Amino acid sequence: MRDQQWLNAALGSLLGGPFADMPQTSPIAIGYGRAAKNRMGSIRLHKGVSSILINPLLTSPEVPEVVVLSVIAHELAHYAHGYGSHTPRKYPYPHRGGVVEKELQRRGMLAQSRLADTWLNMHWQKHYETCRPAAAAKAKTVSALDAYWANRQGRSMARDEQFLQSLSDRLAQRCGLAPLSAVWLYAGSRHKYSSYRKHLPDAPIEVHPLLAHTSVPGAVLEFEVCYWFARRHVGKSSRLIYVCLAGWGLEAEYQAAMQWRSRCWNALLARQRRAGR
Numbered sequence: 001m002r003d004q005q006w007l008n009a010a011l012g013s014l015l016g017g018p019f020a021d022m023p024q025t026s027p028i029a030i031g032y033g034r035a036a037k038n039r040m041g042s043i044r045l046h047k048g049v050s051s052i053l054i055n056p057l058l059t060s061p062e063v064p065e066v067v068v069l070s071v072i073a074h075e076l077a078h079y080a081h082g083y084g085s086h087t088p089r090k091y092p093y094p095h096r097g098g099v100v101e102k103e104l105q106r107r108g109m110l111a112q113s114r115l116a117d118t119w120l121n122m123h124w125q126k127h128y129e130t131c132r133p134a135a136a137a138k139a140k141t142v143s144a145l146d147a148y149w150a151n152r153q154g155r156s157m158a159r160d161e162q163f164l165q166s167l168s169d170r171l172a173q174r175c176g177l178a179p180l181s182a183v184w185l186y187a188g189s190r191h192k193y194s195s196y197r198k199h200l201p202d203a204p205i206e207v208h209p210l211l212a213h214t215s216v217p218g219a220v221l222e223f224e225v226c227y228w229f230a231r232r233h234v235g236k237s238s239r240l241i242y243v244c245l246a247g248w249g250l251e252a253e254y255q256a257a258m259q260w261r262s263r264c265w266n267a268l269l270a271r272q273r274r275a276g277r
């Protein structure tokens with residue numbers, strides 16, 4: 001049974017193994033938190049103690065142990081980077097640039113973490129719906145904000161960084177173009193557009209995380225990515241961009257995205273502002 005004792009032992013095995021050489025700048029406690037839909041774990045510093053909370057839906061025996069271990073390891077990587085600990089902060093953002101994955105790789109835990117991610121991508125949704133049918137039904141009508149914040153935490157299961165990158169790769173291949181990396185934007189209230197790209201040859205496409213919610217049509221995301229492919233090709237002119245997209249056979253995506261934009265985008269942004277987070 002995955003009770004408190006089991007959890008302590010799991011934490012102990014990581015601290016005594018892959019994380020043995022990590023400086024412990026504050027004591028670490030572990031426990032079960034909220035049965036959330038999109039968050040598997042968290043770490044925060046409270047009264048001098050780094051407290052790791054694990055989603056209690058991970059206690060079920062059908063969830064492979066490697067998933068729980070990898071969630072704990074993810075939080076310990078944050079600890080090592082100075083998030084939720086007294087360790088000096090190593091990076092300006094907790095997830096940007098894949099710093100957690102790199103940390104896990106350094107500690108020989110990348111394969112396990114990939115396994116866990118695969119399981120979560122394939123089974124989590126169903127598992128959640130089975131465990132919490134009422135909440136799951138309600139979540140179907142949940143706002144895009146939840147996806148937005150889940151993505152800022154980097155733990156959204158729906159459209160994560162990997163999803164976005166593989167979308168970009170697929171589209172580049174389909175249009176016969178050089179690939180571009182695509183990431184979710186670390187968005188603040190000043191970000192009014194649905195995607196951005198800096199004027200640098202290797203700059204990634206940065207897509208607003210409000211588009212991460214699965215209620216946003218896939219064509220909209222495809223358009224966001226292809227827009228930047230076209231822009232790299234023909235510059236800023238929206239007429240030329242349209243011609244370019246049409247040439248790649250993406251007229252339908254273009255129309256769908258324009259329609260969605262005029263109907264939904266401003267309302268979504270306004271809701272995000274009102275929520276005032």
Ligand SMILES: [Zn+2]
Nearest residue numbers: 074078153154
């Ligand atoms: Zn994280």
